[in-house]
Amino acid sequence: MSVTMVVGLQWGDEAKGKVVDALAPEADVIARFNGGDNAGHTVVNEYGTFKFRLIPSGILNPSASVVIGNAVVVNLETLNQELESVAPFTDPGKKLWISPRCHVVMPYHRILDGLYEEAKGAASTGTTRRGMGPVYADKVSYNGIRLYDLLTPQQFKDKLSVQVRIKNAILRAFGHEELDGQQMYDQTMDLFEPVRHMVREPFGMLQDALQADANILIEGAQAALLDNDWGTYPFCTASSSLTGSITPGLGVAPKWITRSIGVAKAYIGRVGNGPMPTELTDETGDLIREAGNEYGTVTRRPRRVGWLDAEITRFTCQLNGIDELALAKLDVLDKLPKIKVGVGYRDRSGRTDLRYWDGDAHWLETIEPVYEELDGWNQSTKEARSFDALPEKAQDYVRFVEDVIGSPISIVSVGPEREAIFPVK
Numbered sequence: 001m002s003v004t005m006v007v008g009l010q011w012g013d014e015a016k017g018k019v020v021d022a023l024a025p026e027a028d029v030i031a032r033f034n035g036g037d038n039a040g041h042t043v044v045n046e047y048g049t050f051k052f053r054l055i056p057s058g059i060l061n062p063s064a065s066v067v068i069g070n071a072v073v074v075n076l077e078t079l080n081q082e083l084e085s086v087a088p089f090t091d092p093g094k095k096l097w098i099s100p101r102c103h104v105v106m107p108y109h110r111i112l113d114g115l116y117e118e119a120k121g122a123a124s125t126g127t128t129r130r131g132m133g134p135v136y137a138d139k140v141s142y143n144g145i146r147l148y149d150l151l152t153p154q155q156f157k158d159k160l161s162v163q164v165r166i167k168n169a170i171l172r173a174f175g176h177e178e179l180d181g182q183q184m185y186d187q188t189m190d191l192f193e194p195v196r197h198m199v200r201e202p203f204g205m206l207q208d209a210l211q212a213d214a215n216i217l218i219e220g221a222q223a224a225l226l227d228n229d230w231g232t233y234p235f236c237t238a239s240s241s242l243t244g245s246i247t248p249g250l251g252v253a254p255k256w257i258t259r260s261i262g263v264a265k266a267y268i269g270r271v272g273n274g275p276m277p278t279e280l281t282d283e284t285g286d287l288i289r290e291a292g293n294e295y296g297t298v299t300r301r302p303r304r305v306g307w308l309d310a311e312i313t314r315f316t317c318q319l320n321g322i323d324e325l326a327l328a329k330l331d332v333l334d335k336l337p338k339i340k341v342g343v344g345y346r347d348r349s350g351r352t353d354l355r356y357w358d359g360d361a362h363w364l365e366t367i368e369p370v371y372e373e374l375d376g377w378n379q380s381t382k383e384a385r386s387f388d389a390l391p392e393k394a395q396d397y398v399r400f401v402e403d404v405i406g407s408p409i410s411i412v413s414v415g416p417e418r419e420a421i422f423p424v425k
């Protein structure tokens with residue numbers, strides 16, 4: 001029996017989808033436990049290129065059951081599109097379990113997300129505008145609509161009419177056009193029809209799998225620095241993206257986790273606003289952005305990039321209880337003559353005994369990184385299929401990162417394709 005968790009250690013888009021796809025052939029069950037269609041997990045394998053938003057990246061494993069856990073928020077339109085994209089290769093109806101406890105992202109959540117962002121102006125979070133803040137706010141304030149409600153049309157109708165009344169009051173205050181409840185009801189029920197038979201509570205199946213010595217692979221969305229509690233609030237997301245969220249997100253107790261893999265890029269990136277101490281706004285940053293194709297999977301926004309921040313990654317490893325690191329996108333650094341790694345922070349008074357958790361996001365904006373500089377390898381790593389096949393200086397970089405973060409690197413990725421990933425012994 002194994003329960004392997006794969007979570008992001010930076011600000012998202014670390015290549016979690018790719019790592020999950022590589023581990024998926026060993027898995028009997030593959031599950032998501034957080035977020036919604038703000039996630040975009042890219043998988044490049046023998047079937048093509050997929051950008052999974054809600055469905056776990058292992059759906060193409062022919063024999064595994066796949067789970068959309070209860071704390072995932074479901075946009076039915078996105079779900080239908082995704083189901084169509086995998087239909088030529090697999091039958092999701094047979095293997096997908098979507099918890100009826102999942103909250104539904106309604107059209108008004110997306111509208112409110114946009115209105116709140118615009119009202120905040122320069123102080124906005126830079127969300128994906130998929131309605132995440134408003135849908136999770138409705139969840140915790142007992143105003144949510146769950147898949148359970150859609151299973152009972154009258155229940156849905158009653159709850160929707162209350163929400164339309166509440167939301168219209170807010171929309172009026174913003175001077176926004178009001179909602180048409182009947183149209184929203186009809187549209188939601190149409191979108192629900194094709195997925196209805198996959199809505200079934202996975203709790204019992206997961207508990208049986210744990211007892212039956214199955215291999216369970218759990219795919220995190222977003223990342224520790226976007227976590228609603230521990231991330232750079234308010235420049236974060238609305239859900240919890242840590243290994244510890246396995247219980248509220250999926251109904252699996254923490255004691256079952258056997259392996260926690262944290263995914264980090266060999267540098268760092270973020271899309272959206274907020275502090276990023278090691279950000280590069282110069283030509284080196286442009287080089288990394290182009291080499292790494294750092295444009296948002298969901299929004300196509302250029303991602304901000306910078307040097308690897310080992311200080312912050314040490315913290316996110318502690319937060320998640322990481323056993324092993326997967327270092328992705330090492331090939332993106334191939335052409336750089338010198339590579340820096342942020343190993344600590346310095347404030348304006350010169351103090352260097354500072355930690356991520358000493359202040360909030362606004363404080364972090366004022367902090368300067370302390371760097372160590374390493375030689376680049378100036379050679380392609382894209383063809384490497386083992387650690388020994390990496391240029392010596394690339395091996396030195398991997399070992400340096402491992403030492404300074406303090407967690408072993410067990411996986412290295414050197415390209416988007418499924419073959420371009422290998423274990424480090």
Ligand code: GDP
Nearest residue numbers: 013014015016017040041042329413414415416
């Ligand atoms: P996720 O959200 O963590 O699953 O990551 P994304 O899919 O949003 O972003 C990762 C991007 O990097 C995708 O375009 C992947 O195809 C690509 N990618 C993954 N691993 C590697 C790698 O090792 N090297 C390069 N160059 N690209 C990679």
Ligand code: IMO
Nearest residue numbers: 012013039040127128132221222236237271272
């Ligand atoms: P994956 O799973 C990168 C960021 C947004 C924004 C902030 C809040 O692909 O790594 P939200 O729409 O969630 O309210 O936006 O969080 N964000 C992500 N950035 N990868 C993601 O997911 C993200 N999910 C949310 O850009 O800064």
Ligand code: MG
Nearest residue numbers: 013040041297
């Ligand atoms: Mg992504």
